[in-house]
Amino acid sequence: MKNSARIRRAALATGAATALAATLFTAAGAYADPAPTEAPDIDVKAVKGDLDQLQSIADANGGNRAHGKAGYKASIDYVKEKLDKAGFTTKVEEFDNGGAKGYNLVADWKGGDESKTVMAGAHLDSVPAGPGINDNGSGSAGILEVALAVAKSNLKPTKHLRFAWFGDEEDGMVGSKAYVDKLGADKSKIDSYLNFDMIGSPNPGYFVYDDDTRLEKVFKDWFATKKIATEKETEGDGRSDHAPFKDAGIPVGGLFSGADYIKTEKQAKAWGGTAGKAFDACYHQSCDTSKNLDDKALDTNTDAIAHAIWELSS
16 A cells, blocks of 8 residues: 555656646747757759749740749749748739839848848849749748748747749849849848859859858858859859949958859869769850759759758858
């Protein structure tokens, strides 16, 4: 009898302790699937799925997704729908250029200090000559899948997160200039702007923007852990959507896999591919289709974007 009583008392005490622990852990969120502290791996198949959709949009709209054309607006609608379903707050901002209406899509993730906003952006328009799948469907799809990963992970960033898809970059960064001009005093709230223009070139290089040392280091350190050599990005200086942000005094960074510059023997030795040929021989041409991609570069650069978003927003 005494042994049984002790067993019952021990069981009751154990049960009470277990219940208390469960209550405490639940209150602390221990069983609430907390957001990962490290960025998840981004499935390149999902990125390519988005690019297939952009290709289909171009095919259905005269072979391109250019400013002022139906294919561009359809591209905006496709990206916006996915972001809305994922829980982002989205808005489409209009501007005019060349007698045609243009559109920027801006998507904000909930939470974080808005006085320290981390932005990732890409231009969504193509040139009239082709569908623009590497230039710049690749960057657009890459940041889209990173944004969707933020939502799936229920990331709770310390800094506010914003993603943007700009229109009419191909006519001189018109959409991003319009966006920056509208910021006014809110320019000071942008902690950093990361630009991704062509991240899946078929004969790729791995170029990192060197405009801001802090942002450059985030990317270079990550690539170093993957044993991938990088070079400073120079081909696109002043030629993509980071330029208006930089001109406004906002720190900028980003990645680039090369356009019509020629890959050297040294670069081919470091990265593979073919020396003596352009990084993207289909740059601004009709052959910039969903076949005009290097899957490894697309995958690697998208994972690097995710890493930067997770690190810089924490």
